[in-house]
Amino acid sequence: MIYHMCPAETWAAAVAAGAYAGTQDDRRDGFIHFSTAAQIVESARRHRAGQPGLVLVAVEAARLGARLRWEAARGGQLFPHLYGTLAPHEAAGVEALPLGRNGEHVFPPLR
Numbered sequence: 001m002i003y004h005m006c007p008a009e010t011w012a013a014a015v016a017a018g019a020y021a022g023t024q025d026d027r028r029d030g031f032i033h034f035s036t037a038a039q040i041v042e043s044a045r046r047h048r049a050g051q052p053g054l055v056l057v058a059v060e061a062a063r064l065g066a067r068l069r070w071e072a073a074r075g076g077q078l079f080p081h082l083y084g085t086l087a088p089h090e091a092a093g094v095e096a097l098p099l100g101r102n103g104e105h106v107f108p109p110l111r
Contacts, residue, residue, distance in 0.1 A: 001111040002034040002068075002080045004057045005048050005097060011055050011088075020057075020086040031069075034059070034080040037110035044097075044105045046074075054097040054105065063090050 006023050014020035022032040025047075035043040040056075048054060061068055061080060070078040100106045 001058050001092065002036055002061045003040045003110070004032060004034050004059070004086075005040075005044060005054050005105075006057065007051075008053050008055045008096070011057065011094060014086075015088045018088065020088060022082075022086075030083070032082040032086060034068075034082060036080070039074075039077065039079065040110065041105075041107060042074075044107075048105065050099065050103050052099055056095050056097045056107065057086075057091050058093045058095075058111070059086070059090055060092050 006020075010023060011020065020032070021027060026032045033043075033047075064082055064086075067082055067084045069081050069083060071081050073079040095108045097105045097107065
């Protein structure tokens with residue numbers, strides 16, 4: 001399972017449109033940023049700190065086929081990058097990603 005964070009309204013618009021092209025950062029970089037369960041908490045700290053109103057989109061990596069590439073990023077770790085759009089039905093689940101009292105996101109159990 002791999003994970004992507006985005007504003008809830010951005011995901012809702014994608015569901016209505018039938019395709020998700022990513023956040024502004026994703027579109028700038030040319031791919032949709034995903035993280036593994038072991039990477040997502042640190043990704044949230046680095047890139048979404050203090051941002052309310054996010055959702056966590058879970059996707060089974062195998063569903064994405066050749067559109068998914070594992071590429072070196074932070075500290076040489078391999079991160080999953082999706083080249084192309086994500087169809088909302090490809091998501092295995094979408095959950096709210098609230099902020100806790102300490103200002104960090106509270107994650108659901110990750111698979």
